[in-house]
Amino acid sequence: MQLGNTVEWIARLAHAGTLLIVNALLAGLSSAMFLALYATRRNLRRVRGVLAWGLSYAAFAVGFGILVLPAFHIDFAFLALLGNLVIDIGAVLGLLAVNAYLELSRRRLWVLLPVAVLAFVEIGAVIAGGENFRLMVVLGNSLTALLVLATGAALWQCQDAPRRPVARMAAAFHFLWALMLLIRMAWWLVHPGANVGQESTSTFGLLSRLILTWVITPSFLWMLTRQLDAELIRQARHDPLTGVPNRRVIWEQGERIAAEADRRDTTMAVLMIDVDHFKAINDRWGHDGGDQVLIAIAATLDRHVRSDDLLARVGGEEFMVLIPHGDGPAVREIAERLRVAVESRPIAMPSGERLTCTVSIGCCLSPRGQARWRDVVIAADQALYAAKRHGRNRVELAAPPASDADPSASAARPC
Numbered sequence: 273m274q275l276g277n278t279v280e281w282i283a284r285l286a287h288a289g290t291l292l293i294v295n296a297l298l299a300g301l302s303s304a305m306f307l308a309l310y311a312t313r314r315n316l317r318r319v320r321g322v323l324a325w326g327l328s329y330a331a332f333a334v335g336f337g338i339l340v341l342p343a344f345h346i347d348f349a350f351l352a353l354l355g356n357l358v359i360d361i362g363a364v365l366g367l368l369a370v371n372a373y374l375e376l377s378r379r380r381l382w383v384l385l386p387v388a389v390l391a392f393v394e395i396g397a398v399i400a401g402g403e404n405f406r407l408m409v410v411l412g413n414s415l416t417a418l419l420v421l422a423t424g425a426a427l428w429q430c431q432d433a434p435r436r437p438v439a440r441m442a443a444a445f446h447f448l449w450a451l452m453l454l455i456r457m458a459w460w461l462v463h464p465g466a467n468v469g470q471e472s473t474s475t476f477g478l479l480s481r482l483i484l485t486w487v488i489t490p491s492f493l494w495m496l497t498r499q500l501d502a503e504l505i506r507q508a509r510h511d512p513l514t515g516v517p518n519r520r521v522i523w524e525q526g527e528r529i530a531a532e533a534d535r536r537d538t539t540m541a542v543l544m545i546d547v548d549h550f551k552a553i554n555d556r557w558g559h560d561g562g563d564q565v566l567i568a569i570a571a572t573l574d575r576h577v578r579s580d581d582l583l584a585r586v587g588g589e590e591f592m593v594l595i596p597h598g599d600g601p602a603v604r605e606i607a608e609r610l611r612v613a614v615e616s617r618p619i620a621m622p623s624g625e626r627l628t629c630t631v632s633i634g635c636c637l638s639p640r641g642q643a644r645w646r647d648v649v650i651a652a653d654q655a656l657y658a659a660k661r662h663g664r665n666r667v668e669l670a671a672p673p674a675s676d677a678d679p680s681a682s683a684a685r686p687c
């Protein structure tokens with residue numbers, strides 16, 4: 273008796289009307305979340321995708337809201353067609369959202385063509401012959417299944433490591449959703465004589481959609497959280513003006529590389545690079561002009577630094593390069609290459625003038641097997657000041673910093 277009551281209660285709860293209302297409410301809530309995220313995180317990369325998600329869920333909420341209207345004694349011609357089409361617009365926006373968020377090629381949107389054809393066939397058939405439930409289920413479900421499959425396939429393509437596992441999970445649930453739609457469509461195809469009044473596939477479709485949306489919406493939010501985390505980590509480790517790594521990164525790497533050079537009985541080197549007469553550039557072109565110069569110089573240095581070496585901006589107009597391996601001649605050659613690269617690449621200023629900038633570089637190579645990060649940096653800095661004193665636009669190589677065994681003073685000498 274007790275069990276019978278429970279089953280009856282569940283059956284009543286899973287009534288199509290109830291499920292329509294719950295789907296509408298959940299979609300509305302999801303839409304509000306995505307739109308709030310869009311409004312408060314406008315500087316987020318790929319934020320257009322977040323807006324499209326918000327609009328997609330809003331369309332779902334409106335579509336389900338239309339379908340539930342007859343329960344409130346509001347009815348009009350083609351109500352079911354209108355509700356379903358609005359839901360389909362939500363699915364189209366969902367596909368566009370994933371495409372924009374994952375920055376996928378627009379060519380992937382070819383699926384919208386057969387979707388449009390199916391939609392026009394459905395509209396034409398309903399206008400010509402009235403709202404035929406069976407026809408609408410078959411056409412509507414194939415249309416939605418196409419969109420859901422395309423969205424799942426797009427999610428599966430996510431290449432970005434932090435978001436890939438979540439994107440794949442969301443993709444798997446989209447495939448499951450498409451399967452549910454196909455099962456419902458197949459049921460109607462193999463039961464052509466079924467009584468529409470007693471059909472239960474609406475409940476099945478709505479219930480599966482409800483459960484899957486519960487999983488898919490949080491996975492989209494989870495993807496966004498992972499993206500935010502990755503962006504925060506990036507921001508904490510990169511200079512916002514030039515985009516190259518910051519002092520913290522080169523310090524961490526430098527200490528690690530120095531310890532490794534110590535252990536392996538090898539050498540490591542540091543270049544301190546300072547833009548010459550930068551104050552005069554700021555005075556002549558203003559702070560914005562100075563910033564442009566820093567961006568251009570960082571880009572030039574970045575292009576000419578080998579992939580094994582690390583470039584960082586460590587101060588206003590000061591950059592640093594960490595060279596994990598090398599000997600004196602190699603270090604000098606790298607420094608000279610960077611100096612010439614900057615000098616030979618005039619920078620286009622906002623006024624249209626072309627400005628030739630130069631840099632002074634101080635280098636220091638650690639003694640073999642005795643690399644002390646701080647000492648190497650201090651010696652490179654002293655060599656930089658020597659380069660400035662000796663006329664700028666030049667490279668100076670410091671004598672190796674005093675080792676524990678040989679505490680002689682370090683002095684810069686020209687390369």
Ligand SMILES: Nc1nc2c(ncn2[C@@H]2O[C@H](COP(=O)(O)OP(=O)(O)OP(=O)(O)O)[C@@H](O)[C@H]2O)c(=O)[nH]1
Binds near residue numbers: 547549554560660664
């Ligand atoms: N535009 C801009 N200027 C900066 C930034 N950080 C520091 N500066 C400026 O860089 C200038 C550095 O001037 P100085 O240290 O006197 O060096 P300098 O004029 O390059 O002279 P030398 O190094 O001796 O050749 C100062 O005017 C700072 O205000 C920045 O992020 N952007």
